[in-house]
Amino acid sequence: MAATISFVREPMFRRVLLAAVVCVVGAARVFGQAVVVKPYVQHGDVGALGATDSKVIAWTVESEPAAEWVAEYRVGDAGEWQRAEIMSTKLLARKSNPPKPKDVTDVVVDPPHDYRWLMQRADIRDVPLGSKVAYRVKQNGNEIGAGMFSARKARDGAIDFIVVGDTAKGTTEQRQIAYAMSQMKPEFIVSTGDIVYDNGRISEFLSKFWPVYVNTDRADAKTGAPLLRDAVFYPCIGNHDIQSSDFGQTPDALGAFYFFYTPLNELKLKGTLVPKGNASRIERFKQTVGGRFPSMLNYSFRNGPAHFLVLDANKYVNINEAALREFVEADLAAAKDAPWKFVVYHQPAFSNAKKHFEEQRLRGLSPLFEKHGVDVVFTGHVHNYQRSRPIRYAPKLDAKGLVQISKEGMISGELTVDKTFDGKTDTTPEGIIHIVTGAGGASLHSKYGVGDTDEAAEEKSKATTKPKKDDTPKISQAAKEEAVEFMDQYIGDRHSFTRVQLTPQRCTITQLDAKLKDLDQIVITK
Numbered sequence: 001m002a003a004t005i006s007f008v009r010e011p012m013f014r015r016v017l018l019a020a021v022v023c024v025v026g027a028a029r030v031f032g033q034a035v036v037v038k039p040y041v042q043h044g045d046v047g048a049l050g051a052t053d054s055k056v057i058a059w060t061v062e063s064e065p066a067a068e069w070v071a072e073y074r075v076g077d078a079g080e081w082q083r084a085e086i087m088s089t090k091l092l093a094r095k096s097n098p099p100k101p102k103d104v105t106d107v108v109v110d111p112p113h114d115y116r117w118l119m120q121r122a123d124i125r126d127v128p129l130g131s132k133v134a135y136r137v138k139q140n141g142n143e144i145g146a147g148m149f150s151a152r153k154a155r156d157g158a159i160d161f162i163v164v165g166d167t168a169k170g171t172t173e174q175r176q177i178a179y180a181m182s183q184m185k186p187e188f189i190v191s192t193g194d195i196v197y198d199n200g201r202i203s204e205f206l207s208k209f210w211p212v213y214v215n216t217d218r219a220d221a222k223t224g225a226p227l228l229r230d231a232v233f234y235p236c237i238g239n240h241d242i243q244s245s246d247f248g249q250t251p252d253a254l255g256a257f258y259f260f261y262t263p264l265n266e267l268k269l270k271g272t273l274v275p276k277g278n279a280s281r282i283e284r285f286k287q288t289v290g291g292r293f294p295s296m297l298n299y300s301f302r303n304g305p306a307h308f309l310v311l312d313a314n315k316y317v318n319i320n321e322a323a324l325r326e327f328v329e330a331d332l333a334a335a336k337d338a339p340w341k342f343v344v345y346h347q348p349a350f351s352n353a354k355k356h357f358e359e360q361r362l363r364g365l366s367p368l369f370e371k372h373g374v375d376v377v378f379t380g381h382v383h384n385y386q387r388s389r390p391i392r393y394a395p396k397l398d399a400k401g402l403v404q405i406s407k408e409g410m411i412s413g414e415l416t417v418d419k420t421f422d423g424k425t426d427t428t429p430e431g432i433i434h435i436v437t438g439a440g441g442a443s444l445h446s447k448y449g450v451g452d453t454d455e456a457a458e459e460k461s462k463a464t465t466k467p468k469k470d471d472t473p474k475i476s477q478a479a480k481e482e483a484v485e486f487m488d489q490y491i492g493d494r495h496s497f498t499r500v501q502l503t504p505q506r507c508t509i510t511q512l513d514a515k516l517k518d519l520d521q522i523v524i525t526k
Ligand SMILES: [Fe+2]
Pocket: 193, 194, 238, 239, 240, 346, 380, 381, 382
């Protein structure tokens, strides 16, 4: 295997672990092109739900030597295997120096040359809605990967999926949560952002994401589970995923856009991600990923009775931009017939945690979400679990009718809270429920909420042991009281993920920890 590892004062156990990762990748070279990422299932280009479904099977290999590739699929366990058309896109990304590690998890497996890869994509088309579809991929006649995915359901069908955020940091808890999620056998997984730490680079996907969710053949709490071979992963682009978008300094930036295949759109925004640095590298990136940049930042899809709208909530987003508001409005209006509407973005508009408290800019879209009947908003960014009461929110507008927003991203306005909904005896919320599910792997934040009395005690104990400069904006008493009023559940002491079981009439949302203990559950009915 022509890979070396950059060790930066790593403990021995971690070196052994990394060597094992490299061996797994290297083993696949025996009979042809080395397999960098084993086959996994992705959504593909079209978000709307037609009479049949389509999917993309994707995998990544080193581009030499030439090999013969076959991808096959069949509906159910029996039946004829059929060939899927394969498209290869060459990826040539300059290898960059390993990032300076901030902690022991920031280790990068870096080959000693440029990445010279083929991004392989097999398109499976026209499979019946609601079917189980098996697939397998062969190189020179040898199977290098296989899986079985659930085709999307019709509008009256039931779906069972997971929402999780702030995942691939290379921690023990990330692997435990991956294993726990695999035991739920989700049909698909929706990310609430910060897919890979710290900078969303290709090299970080290689060391922290693919080994845990796809490449491992074992499923256990120590290694993770190959769950993305069977479950579609829907990316949401968080701040860490774009943290290094300077192709001069990090030529392997913006890794998510290479690996995921989300619905394409024509949305062009002024307040959006602009890659910086070396122009020819940026051009190569754009050519390789095609329309997925910038479509992956804002996209939507249907499955069964649900419509999902995934939005970019990073700092450059301007919630007053007309094109963004028109996109959100048109997307939700077109989903009128969907019994359930979910919105997903990274930075929570409604959170009771001190960390990231000020990043509230998506509050500015609340009236649009309410107008079109959004049921639940899922976010991450804060590494814990929070569930709000049903909320209605009218942000303060200026003389021109634009949402007033502070430089840090704070918005004030009129809050209306449904205090009778409890998800048990009262299952019909008056307003939108906001869920922060950002405890999927990265180290935990803010054990207590800002308004909780225990929070003061925690801060005090920290102050006596480790005095630290606090540069977060001061949170006013009124803002604290507001957060306490809208937040119903707050679990900051453990990693967790969200399971959603949905029929056209009933939505059950359960928060589970790594041992599959139920931490919180609500039912919403129509
Ligand atoms: Fe984040």
